[in-house]
Amino acid sequence: MTTLTAACAVFAIVILLIILSYIAVRGITSINLEFLVDTPKPVGEGGGIGNAIVGSVMMTLLATLIGLPIGIGAGVYMAEFGNNWFGSTVRFISDTLIGIPSIIIGIFIYTLVVLPMGRQSGLAGGLALAIIMIPIVARTTEEMIRLVPNSMREAALALGAPQWRVIWNIVLPAASAGIATGVMLAIARISGETAPLLFTALNSRFYNYFFDQPMSSLTVQIYNYATGPFDIEHNMAWAATLILVGLILTINIAVRYLTRKRF
């Protein structure tokens, strides 16, 4: 039995390593400074993913700014006050929302934001990512807050602290490491999304610092490069993939490193 499960474990790791090393081998040759700062150019003239990196970071930040407070707030509600029909409804809907394919969220935002605005925009992209993020953050927050021992809440209440103070000064700090892990994983998840951005942020061949314009992102740029007819574009897609995987891996490793004491 031990051998069998060990073999499965090795298999899982080997697959990850094969994927990572294959991406590294295919991608590394096309990476240079120009590639990292340049904008996409017509085939045969080089070009890069500078604007895509900036766009991805900007939209992820926007999504985090929107999704983080709402997600944590909802999570606190579900854990602290959610033992009623409303709480379980919110919980059920969050779980459903986590399971919804992200492209559907893209279409939702397309109808709600893009059509009235008359154009795709970084704002729409950030909103779509935020919607994906909210239920993930809410559910992890709830799980983490439920782990905080009741005795701590009771102690604080016994000292005369009002409920908001108990949550703000006792419960949230106690659960903060876990919540931060959830947030980081949610960020890693949304920075790898392509489908919701195709309809909402579209893509752009320019550096763009304003959320009211179409915005490039690493994932959509990879999609475009990978589906092009030319080999040189495919190489750039591999290189961009390597950068994206590197970014997500860094986030994941940072989370593991910073929360390692808990396990």
Next chain:
Amino acid sequence: MSTKYSSGKKIIFVFLIFTVVCGLACSQQPIGQSNNLTGSSGSGTVSLLGKGASFPDPIYKKWVSEYGKVNPNIRIDYQSVGSGAGQKALLDKTADFGASDEAMSDEDLKKGDGEILHIPTVLGAVVITYNLADVKEPLKLSAETISDIYLGNIKKWNDERIKKDNPNLTLPDTDILPVYRADSSGTSAVFTDFLSKTVPAWKEKVGANKQPSWITGVGTGAPRNDGVMGQVKQTPNSIGYVELTFAKANNLPTAQIKNKAGNFVEASLEGVSAAAASSVGQMPEDLRVQITNAEGENAYPIASYTYILVYKNQPDAGKGKTLADFLWWAIHDGEKFTKDLHYAPLPTEIVKKAEAKINSMTAGGKPLRQ
């Protein structure tokens, strides 16, 4: 408790640093990049966005880049989202111009907010590619054969009907695996239009469509040109259809197709130009035309125009003027970039017709190009 708290703080700290670094990175302006944005008002920079067909994407990317070099205060972006999505973007007004390999239907044109013009830009072709390891010379196929393969009537490569056109080739006794486009595509529209024009059985059973209903149990679908190309490359004894650009850029084997004159013609820019030249006379007033199965000794039969779609009456005079000027530049100066990217330039007569269309563009009742 205390360790939890501190590691949580650490994470928040790291997150803050991440935010600040990203913020700094965002605010850093790369040299030579204009920061001016949208619209004709104020700044003097005009931005245009086009969306549509993936087939002309390489040449349109080249055009907007070259045009930007000549006119640094003009930012035109083109994003390939597919012909169908390009038409929809124009109707939804989420783009300043659309692009499509297939002319818009009368029904869709009625949905537009005003008259929509079709400006032909370049020509392309659909090629039949295949994966037969032992066949070194180009395969010769007629419309009937292709139709029978995709209808499931021809199942083996050494079928008499294929052999008849390829007496010199030794074809294997293996099953044919047809690959078709699973998504809605201008490439499928051109391919099925050719078969519908030439084979009555095809017209009856499948018809001409961006996304036809393929015969159940015959072949497999693959998304996009690269999907079909990948499938054919990986699967021995398969056959598929892709755009000429894909075939040329990747050195795929391509079949010679029997044209209306009865000649087997290789897929080439010359063959496409010949098809365009012979059908100039049939060009209707609104320039919406299919040139598959064209007349002419050397005409390649699965060729097509690709269009930029614009509203005749532009909502914004500044943007409209820029768009009209860009289109004018594209069908004149822009045509010199066609060859390197495997497109055929417009015939001179069609350039004249397109010029008239561009000159008819207006904003608020005033012509844009006078």
